[in-house]
Amino acid sequence: MNSSRVALCACVLLLLGGCPQEGAPDTPRGRVEGQVAGPGVLQGDAYVFLFAPGEGPPQGPAIPRYVTAVSSLRLEAGDSRYRFSEVLPGPYRLWGFLDANGDADLSVDVLAQPGAGDWSPEAGGEVEVAAGEAVEQELTLARRMRHGPPAFRVAGEGTDGGVVTLEDAPLSLVSLSVEADGLGLLRGEEARFFVRLRDGDGDGDGDDLNGDGVPELFPQFFLRFVPRPGQAVPRESDGGVSQVIVPLLINPLPFVSVLQGDVTREASAESLQLFVVPQAQVVSVAPDGGQALTPLGAIPVGEYQLWALSAEGAFWYVPNVLGDRDSEALRSQALRFRIVRSDSRDGGG
Structure with missing residues (x-):
């Protein structure tokens, strides 16, 4: 089936702030970390997500398993490093966006997404987390949104x-x-x-x-x-x-x-x-x-x-x-x- 049918199907779950997955208390965790990269100097707050494999934008909105952020103050100071600690082992999909206009709000369903002028990846990155190990992966924001949500x-x-x-x-x-x-x-x-x-x-x-x-x-x-x-x-x-x-x-x-x-x-x-x-x-x-x-x-x-x-x-x-x-x-x-x-x-x- 044509993948563009995602548009009609609409992916009805929201890009809200997800919580870490629950697991047995003694299950060893891993880490995912890296740099948020983009065109020129990044201005705004960067939000980074770990989704289940095959979920999340651009396939469609979905509930992330883990959420972190890099504040505009850190980005302005030249620190663009993100980090997920205590991640359960398994496969994930890395995705995020730069809120250049300051109108994203992860506590509001329809505002928890990139808008006009914001930056996101061309595609999400696949990540495999092993118990007790760290994964290093850059998140490159190369796609600029032309328009905001169709409010x-x-x-x-x-x-x-x-x-x-x-x-x-x-x-x-x-x-x-x-x-x-x-x-x-x-x-x-x-x-x-x-x-x-x-x-x-x-x-x-x-x-x-x-x-x-x-x-x-x-x-x-x-x-x-x-x-x-x-x-x-x-x-x-x-x-x-x-x-x-x-x-x-x-x-x-x-x-x-x-x-x-x-x-x-x-x-x-x-x-x-x-x-x-x-x-x-x-x-x-x-x-x-x-x-x-x-x-x-x-x-x-x-x-x-x-x-x-x-x-x-x-x-x-x-x-x-x-x-x-x-x-x-x-x-x-x-x-x-x-x-x-x-x-x-x-x-x-």
């Missing part, structure tokens, strides 16, 4: 902290309008949607994520099912819970003349019209280790999050923890989404 709010009356109710079998086309909004929290550029075709495999053509012969526009939007206790969800072969999404499509008409099918072109917009595709899909692990999409016979009823994923892999979703803050300006981030049976409208709280 947004849903337009319309009653969408600030309320509930959007959709039917599982709508009788007509359902659309939502979203507006770019950095909420005063993101720096480096004006809040906009940057619309483009993505060429993840470098063949010069836009990625066709769903195999219908038509390349999709980014950012990608979808509703992600958030099952409550007792709700049945598909299971992975290893017993883990599969992810269920309902795709949304961007209205392409405002962008056709600008993009002209060229993967090197980009358009910006303050707002987007999204159409709900009435087809739930299960996101699971394919035999080749990639991700597979399998249609479901019915859309599960219940709570959902609305996700956006940019061509660079930056993400945003609503509701998020910003909506829990005591600020009227952030009430839009508390908006909830609910899918109900078509014969039973229930917009409950």
Whole structure:
């Protein structure tokens, strides 16, 4: 399967500050250390992560096993060395980023990622930690993010902290309008949607994520099912819970003349019209280790999050923890989404 399908699947775990893995008290630990390197003088705070093998950016957001940082004060003094102590033996994936604009916040789900002007590696590095030994590995930050996360709010009356109710079998086309909004929290550029075709495999053509012969526009939007206790969800072969999404499509008409099918072109917009595709899909692990999409016979009823994923892999979703803050300006981030049976409208709280 095309690896670009990661965009649609969206990797629903967050880049939050992970905790060291638990192990037997007498298990010998190892260390991982090295220099954070980048173009010229590094300015900002550098965050460094150890993920499980195959997890984490640019494959997608994931929960790191270990987290450390190199402060801007240390970097300015010429000390760019990072260190993970007390690491359980085993394989890991090393990744990190430089927060050049000072707007990253690892305590906030959607802000725990690089933004416009920040630096990250071209790819993560594989690390094997042995008991009682130290591993030396440089983290080279060579890729600069052009744009920040696709932060947004849903337009319309009653969408600030309320509930959007959709039917599982709508009788007509359902659309939502979203507006770019950095909420005063993101720096480096004006809040906009940057619309483009993505060429993840470098063949010069836009990625066709769903195999219908038509390349999709980014950012990608979808509703992600958030099952409550007792709700049945598909299971992975290893017993883990599969992810269920309902795709949304961007209205392409405002962008056709600008993009002209060229993967090197980009358009910006303050707002987007999204159409709900009435087809739930299960996101699971394919035999080749990639991700597979399998249609479901019915859309599960219940709570959902609305996700956006940019061509660079930056993400945003609503509701998020910003909506829990005591600020009227952030009430839009508390908006909830609910899918109900078509014969039973229930917009409950």
